[in-house]
Amino acid sequence: MSAELWTEAELRRICDRALRECDGDQAEALVLASTNELTRFANNVIHQNVASREAALQIRVVVGKRVGMVTTNDLGEDGIARAAKGASEVARAVPENPVFGGLGGAQPIPPSPSAFVDATASATPMDRATRVERLLRAARERKLTAAGYLSTGANEVAVANTGGVWGYSPSTLAAIEAVVTGDAGSAWAERSATDVRAIDIDAVTREAVEKCAAAQGPRDLAPGTYEVVLEPYAVADIAQFLGSVLTGQAVEEGRSFVGGKLGQKVTGEITFVDDPFDPASVPMPFDFEGQPSRTVELIAGGVAKAVVYDRQTALRTGGANTGHGLPPNPFASSQPFHLRIEPGTKTRDELIRDVDRGVLVTRFHYTRWVHQLRTIVTGMTRDGTFLIERGEVAHPVKNFRFTQSYHDALAGTLGIGKDLHLFAGGTFSFGARRVPAVRLAQFAFTGATQY
Amino acid sequence: MVERDLARRGVDTARTRGASYADVRFVRRAVEDAFVKNGHLDTIDRTDTFGFGVRVVADGAWGFAASQLVTPAEVDRVAALAVEIAKASATCKQRDAVLAPVQAQTGTYRTTIGIDPFAVPFEDRVGLLLAAEGAMRTVKGLRTTRANYEIWREDKLFISSEGADLEQTLYECGCGISAEAVGDGELQVRSYPAAGGRTQNQAGWEFVTKWDLVAHAPRVAEEAVALLTAKPCPQDVRTTVVIGDAQLMLQVHESCGHPIELDRALGTEAAFAGTSFLTTDRLGTFRYGSDKVNMRIDSTSPGGLGTFGWDDEGVPASEGWAVKDGIFVGYLMSRETAAALGKPSNGTMRADGWARLPLIRMTNVSLMPGDAGTLDDLIADTDDGIYMETNRSWSIDDKRLNFQFGTQIGWEITGGKLGAMLRNPTYTGITPEFWGSCDAVCSPSEWKMWGTPNCGKGQPGQVGHTGHGAAPARFRNVRVGVVR
Secondary structure (H helix, E strand, O other): OOOOOOOOHHHHHHHHHHHHHHOEEEEEEEEEEEEEEEEEEEEEEEEEEEEEEEEEEEEEEEEEEEEEEEEEEOOHHHHHHHHHHHHHHHHHHOOOOOOOOOOOOOOOEEEOOEEEOHHHHOHHHHHHHHHHHHHHHHHHHHHOOOEEEEEEEEEEEEEEEEOOEEEEEEEEEEEEEEEEEEOOOEEEEEEEEOOOHHOOHHHHHHHHHHHHHHOOOOEEEOOEEEEEOOOHHHHHHHHHHHHHOHHHHHHHHHOOOOOOOOOOEOOOOOOOEOOOOOOOOOOOOOOOOOEEEOOOOOOOOOOOOEOOOOOHHHHHHOOOHHHOOOOOOOOOOOOOOOOEEEOOEOOOHHHHHHOOOEEEEEEEEEEEEEOOOOOOEEEEEEEEEEEEEEEEEEEOOOOEEEEEEEHHHHHHEEEOOOOEEEOOOOOOOOOOOOOEEEEEEEEEEEEEOOO | HHHHHHHHHHHHHHHHOEEEEEEEEEEEEEEEEEEOOEEEEEEEEEEEEEEEEEEEEEOOEEEEEEEEOOOOHHHHHHHHHHHHHHHHHOOOOOOOOOOOOOOOOOEEEEEEOOOOOOOOOOOOHHHHHHHHHHHHHHHHHHHHEEEEEEEEEEEEEEEEEOOOEEEEEEEEEEEEHHHHHHHHEEEEEEEEEOOOEEEOOOOOOHHHHHHHHHHHHHHHHHHHHHHHOEEEEEOOEEEEEEEEEHHHHHHHHHHHHOOOOOOHHHHOOOOOOOOOOOOHHHOOOEEEOOOOOOOOEEOOOOOOOOOOOOOOOOOOOEEEEEEEEEEOHHHHHOOHHHOOOOOOOOEEEEEEOOOOOOOOOEEEEEOOOOOOOOOOHHHHHHEEEEEEEEEEEEEEOOOOOOOEEEEEEEEEEEEEEEEEEEEEEEEEEEEHHHOEEEEEEOHHOEEEEEEEEEEEOOOOOEEEEEEEEHHHOOEEEEOOOOOO
């Protein structure tokens, strides 16, 4: 099947209808629409294979300092009118929010590279099954077991308000994740791209299968503080956690490690940029409030430079709106959507070669804040953890638990890979990240598991 | 009912297209979330969603498709797409999907509630949050204060090609408050009644009022401020730990609920959530914990978020043991995974709304009460150790062995009495060793049904609502303290 887009014209109709039906001083209509398909495999067969076509309209109505919100997926004329009426009624019933600064007006939206690729939107279940089968066949031939998914789909964002804001951004995303498991050890490979044709299934297969062979029979290694080389899969996790507190709201609430430290050194020589126009990411030139997104250098050579803002936080705290507002929600008002850690000069193998004794980590699992202000995170290593000795991968080791301040770990940045890896979508993540492998002087493994 | 006709049409279309099995679920969900923050109503969102999903077996393999456009033509398109997808799945199959038999059920089910939360005046609902949040802000030294509720109603219709015809209406209510204090490089949080913003039950508005958020608000706020200067938790020591029920329910969720999911044990969640140390060869013989440890799977428990009439495969609610006297004896199963063990399903398949495929989810997995009396009795019976309460951090490996939890607060226990407050407490261990060290569980008077409305699983991701009863319990020789 080809993904049937909702289309700009249809989403414009929905937004216009919603705004017409609202009764308030200001109103906003935001539609998040998707047509996504996902082929999931495990035990070397496709066991779950799904498709869904979804769109939700979120209407925000402002009456003075009162704000009401209603979300619906009934996008017929009556459904839209009901939701608009409901949001208007809520806006008149709720108490005032004295710190609400009103909706933003129309700003010029800069041009950005297209994130939409027809080949991805039109991929069929059989296309995905054919690609997946190549991976599964390779696993079966090596007497290994593969699990993961291949997804393709299209996402559309449309936002309008009574101040003249209009933004529409279609994008596509193809993603594959694969864990390949042997009798005593597993390995991982993952790719994301706006163009499904850019996902090299054979490269994914090769990476996971070959690393799986190397990961068999992990040995005990005592927990402790080690020099590490982190593959991009693990670095993406660091980028996501640190990115989540490189926001005006996190600074305002005293939760950010850069709070009160702009202009100061907070990490080693590493640079974080949020770049909504990065053609190798999933570019989108405006945020979910329809405000133009700016490229923001967050950390430059280890020095904290800036954080990203949404409109309300910027108004409240005196910051400048950078166009990073999320859909209205009570948890996080903004986020770097297109985070990039700037590349270094070394290949992954060169990073390993520079280590006398350390640990190579493929990826992290089940990471959670332990102490957000100090960026302490705990989690496990998974799917390929190895001892490095004298610049060579010596042997696999059993997985560690780590409890480590992420920004403290980056203070010991010894090397940065030259190749960036895109992470977009993901099961419960939002936004995109492009990150390299890194070599860090110290990483605290505080425990170990039995495999 | 239009949906019933359309559901039958979907089943018929799927069968005509070649499905050997088909089911159609229509789901309508209404949710209202309100959040008060720092003295004002920050957000209020009412969300209504409606749509249907078609699940089929064709050529011996699975397909699923879903849409929110509820018309006969769209039902036909989606049913045909589900079959097309199943046939693509079949190109990689090694054997046909087999479902454990179930007697086709018909009927209706509705959550028993006292007060319909949607009928409570809006100003009363929001007013309760404003009062509770305001009561926290009477305490000086706080940076951020929050209060929230969620009210939730789901209407479901399930029709299958085997003759099932089931209608269910489920209600949930949840609430919580939290206070954050910041100072001198420290960020401390206290919340009530539980962590993660709120606790939730299948219940009416009476569930929200029973917690008396306003009365507890000053204590919550004072503890958050006091934690800034509290004594740090001892570092990397082994000691006795008494764990409060609001924390222990999450320990049950992570270290028992997930590893007894049979899909994990059979490898079908390997890439994302992981597998399980509770492999099928261990069923009935493996010592999971001490003989004080009894865990129950029960989708009939009043109030539990995993309570229903039938699961999303049309299997009736059931009850049974997961761990009995410390021995692992039972899985959470679907029809397909149960068939792999030659057993009937115990009905644990649930989907996150209309657009997602049912997965094995915890229903209500609970640590059953013991005989250690009240929490005060248990602490009085403990010479030396730490009492920990309310989750702050949680993580566990992909086989559910190595875990680490942080709690918001702890207190020293010395000579049977609570002593100094402790900040940044953590404990870590290996699941069967940890539960093996349990030597006391409090009595039924301390047992509560908690709810986790935020359990992530599956690809695409789904959020599940699960119930966990727990009472405070004591564990010996636990490794404590990793945050310096």
